[in-house]
Amino acid sequence: MDLAALQALLAHVPGKRVACVGDLMVDRFVYGSVSRVSPEAPIPVLARQRELKMLGGAGNVARNVAALGGSVALVGLVGGDAEGQDAARLVGEARPAIDGYLVTDAGRPTTLKTRFISGGQQLLRVDLEESRPVTGEVEQRLIGTIRDAARGASVILISDYGKGVVTDAVIAAARETAAATGAKVIVDSKARAFARYGEIDLVKPNAAELSYATDLPTGTDAELEAAIARALELWATRGVLVTRAGKGVSLGLRGEAVRHFRTTAREVFDASGAGDTALAALGLALAAEADLESAIAFAQLASGVAVGKAGTATVGASELVEAVLSAHSAHAEGKVATAQRMVEEVARWRAQGLRVGFTNGCFDILHKGHVAYLAQARTWCDRLIVGVNSDASVRALKGEGRPVNDLESRALVLAGLRSVDLVAPFDEATPVKLIEAARPDVLVKGADYSEDQVVGGDLVKSWGGEVKLAEIVDGYSTTAAIARMTRAQADKEQA
Structure with missing residues (x-):
């Protein structure tokens, strides 16, 4: 994406609203130094220095929408615990860019991922979670919340990490709401059962997830094209957008040839959260009435910046402009x-x-x-x-x-x-x-x-x-x- 196109798109972003539905998490980072090995076992001893908490999962998608200048209605589930209170506090601190629609289930914990870090490297990650699907009254509250949250949103993003929030009924509610409002529905899923999302606008697997779901290889362009064709036979989605790491992304729409969008290779510092950034940028660009090709370029640019940052970091509009200017300079020299x-x-x-x-x-x-x-x-x-x-x-x-x-x-x-x-x-x-x-x-x-x-x-x-x-x-x-x-x-x- 060139600078003029980027600036034109960013100029249309303020005031655009998306809804994000999915598995809300709290990401906890514990930082410290390691100078010795434990006498009790052959493991490093981390001398804790500080810790940081931020929204993760669907919350990270919402944070990225806000960082790029849009507004987002975040629908998620928290437990009746301290981590749930942390999530509510973090959402409240992000207002008005993030409008929280949080449902509490006192019978389950808030998903918490704790990473222990020293010298810029993760030593260990500890997860606290429960992945059983929500049911009954909690599921009904989520469904009602989706309808309220989607008011004024032209895109509904579903961030499915397989932690139980995105049930068939929740998916149906998102589709029905979109049909009533004219919003687009885009799904990023780690659950791998893509057929369950039904007639949505776009599903965004990575190459490995597409291979698993179709039982076909995805290493080359030709193999990927065959896998996308198979996916469109198996799934009701109107389109499949496959992320391929350093190979870029590939788009398959019904009745059209697969298109491949290459990307400039970037040094990867930390890939965690890059998919959330890409989903946020894609949805926000479409909400700003960009065409699909421009939205894909915007998402590629944003995720490329994200992989150069530590942790589940957000990407701001000024960073995108800087990245384009830097790439343009390097490209010119080349x-x-x-x-x-x-x-x-x-x-x-x-x-x-x-x-x-x-x-x-x-x-x-x-x-x-x-x-x-x-x-x-x-x-x-x-x-x-x-x-x-x-x-x-x-x-x-x-x-x-x-x-x-x-x-x-x-x-x-x-x-x-x-x-x-x-x-x-x-x-x-x-x-x-x-x-x-x-x-x-x-x-x-x-x-x-x-x-x-x-x-x-x-x-x-x-x-x-x-x-x-x-x-x-x-x-x-x-x-x-x-x-x-x-x-x-x-x-x-x-x-």
């Missing part, structure tokens, strides 16, 4: 290539049946005319290479005092443009050597040249390529920009 890597990239593109274009210039001070020119050049090909003169080459062509910006700056700015796929610097007066190495299908130059004046044009035509002349935006040039700056500086000095 688009600046030597002639040898250019040849390798061209070979890879050609293997995919892509049409390669080439253009060149000094691009000393990038302006509106350059951007329009490169955008038009990109319409004539699938991948566009820009050859850019080195500093010495610019100086030889333009004289002393040029370039204004050095090669690194010019190359990175060009690489940051969406229309540019690769930037290849060259030292010579002309880019003929690069053109011979790249063997482009189309060579682009400005319309201020005639076709017979385009350097390398005859070469490109000799192997069946073509020469295109792009329109020039009047009034914009580097020379003119320098002249304006020079006049402005002179006027300032005279004043």
Whole structure:
């Protein structure tokens, strides 16, 4: 997701409301230091220093919705115990972003996960839970609560950790409420019995869960596509969104081919809670009226940030913007290539049946005319290479005092443009050597040249390529920009 699309989506998030129904937990983190082994057994001794409690499970989904700028109605179950009081307190502290609809069952404990941590590593996790399905009067209270909580929500998220809250009757209540209000229903489930969710909009298993549920392998794209097709035969859901860790996600909708959405590999510090973050971001984006592809990109971005953080951490809007800016910078650097890597990239593109274009210039001070020119050049090909003169080459062509910006700056700015796929610097007066190495299908130059004046044009035509002349935006040039700056500086000095 690029920065403009992200900012446009985030601008629509405030005021959007989702409902989240599922297994509410309390996550307890006990931090300390380990400096010795117990004399009683070969185990480390943790010297406790501090502890932290936060909402987990469906509560973590709600926390992430709130952190991203939305509002959420959280429907969950707590016990009549101290942990239940902790959950109620944590929900209350998050108001008004999180509106708590908590049902108490005095006959069961609040789900509590306690993690003991030293030096950034988990030593042990202790779970307190009861997974029997809710029944009777408690189940009826949950059903009634769903109807109240879903008022004003355009998306209902079901977070099913298999702890007993998401019964068939609770699922039916969520579906009926959605049908009455027009809300979408999205399920993230660890229960693996996906058919029970019925006619919902989207179910979100991971690749291992999909394999288990369909009894089919999911390692390759082809295997995954077959498993999704089988899932859509077995389940009534309208769509299946499969998370595949470093391979991205894959989406299967009824009557449509499976689409694969790759993701940028990120260093994983702690994967716990990343699925909750993805569910929250996906639901909130759809509530903000984003299309499904944009919502998936938003969820991928958010979960990618989450895995770089410790514990069941939330992800905020500013962190997403920062992640896009960082990725864009790294991506731009990766688009600046030597002639040898250019040849390798061209070979890879050609293997995919892509049409390669080439253009060149000094691009000393990038302006509106350059951007329009490169955008038009990109319409004539699938991948566009820009050859850019080195500093010495610019100086030889333009004289002393040029370039204004050095090669690194010019190359990175060009690489940051969406229309540019690769930037290849060259030292010579002309880019003929690069053109011979790249063997482009189309060579682009400005319309201020005639076709017979385009350097390398005859070469490109000799192997069946073509020469295109792009329109020039009047009034914009580097020379003119320098002249304006020079006049402005002179006027300032005279004043």
